[in-house]
Amino acid sequence: MAIATTNKSEIYLNIGTLPSFAELEDELMYQLSNLSSYPPGTLVRIDIGEQRLTSKQVREVEDMLLDHGFYLQDLMSNGPPESEGDKEADEHPFDHMPYYNDTVMICRHLRSGQKLFSEGNVVILGDVNPGAEVIAGGNILVMGSLRGLVHAGAFGDETAVVSAYRMNPTQLRIANHITRPPDGENVDVSIPEVARIRTDKVVIEKLKL
């Protein structure tokens, strides 16, 4: 039922509407095995009919093509258009987290007057109490209550993130942005949160894992 039509450097695969992603994978695998004579780097366009894929599934399709040396040119679908909300939800805060080579792990509480500096990431298995300071060139992860001062991306990396099991800092800095909790408001949040810069502002959002 699937048709593979080709011109010189492009393959067009019409897989059609299949009931599940697993079947789509099987079909794609079978089709690709028939196309082994094409040179690496060939672009592939796939028509999947009415079916809708999540961005994670699209990535898996891309990976399957890459295993055969092909690139995904286009994935055509007649399904209902993807809503903006779905797109937002698919994006994970850690997707854009910068990579640093060295990470320091601290397995105790940081107390008032104690200061920790690392050029890379910092992971703290414990609390950061008020009066304590954590300064990192990279990201900061606190697996406890964050109540002190933290500075991620201290050398100017605006993509650095701060995440904490309980986010309640005295002051939170990312790159050259300095923020503090709003005066007078005492919001008691009992979920893990992550802080990062979005459109030039530090935002704190729920940590989704």
Place this chain on the structure above:
Amino acid sequence: MENKNKDGQVIVVTSGKGGVGKTTTVANVASALAKMGHRVVVIDLDIGLKKLDLILGLENRVIYDIIQVIEGECTLKQALVKDKRFPELYMLPAAQTRNKEDITPEQVVALCAQLRPDFDYIFIDCPAGIEQGFRNAIAAADQALVVTNPEVSAVRDADRIIGMLESAAFTDIKLVVNRLRNEMVRQGDMLSVDDLLEHLCIDLVGIVPEDKGILVSTNKGEPVVLNERSQAAIAFNNIARRLSGEDIEFLSFDDESFWRRLTRGLFSSR
């Protein structure tokens, strides 16, 4: 404790912030332990601002002080002041006319080494602050009691002190919450013991309620533990018993207020 009949253990009582009740805690817990029959010595290291002798009511019996012992003017035995109530309690007074810089941590260690064979407990009254006086006080200690009040400034200082004790490789650090006013905690106007423990993350050894009797007994130079009816006295006695290895439940101050709540409930239902 395992060194009951061996060398005594050195316990430093510290807080960072001043005025939270370090000296009162030393005086009362030491008296309570002495009353239980332990051999106890208290060392005042708040040199220049001594007050332990005052609170114990032994000011007029002081002849020599710790500086004179260290400088060799007298022997340690000559300087120790025997308590007038408890035969097992001794005090080594501080000098009022000298400074904390006049002694070194090594000298304190040597002094405690001399005292260890003769006593079960050696309490060190630490001065407020984190300077030389604090370093002297913690040098010889095996165990630390951190005294704090349920207020943010005292908790912040306690946190700093605990951090410094941990850096000095202390493993046995315990918390004493002093001057707790339960009715204020219930109204949400004062930090609760749970708040403090969540913040400081160390073991609790005692909760001492606010008590007017403390002020009276301090002025009179009599430890409050002599007053059987005082809530604070019960709390200090319990701390002493916990230090000597007994497992005692923490005071529930709700007992008294239960009646108050009950009467309030009866009135409101009318």
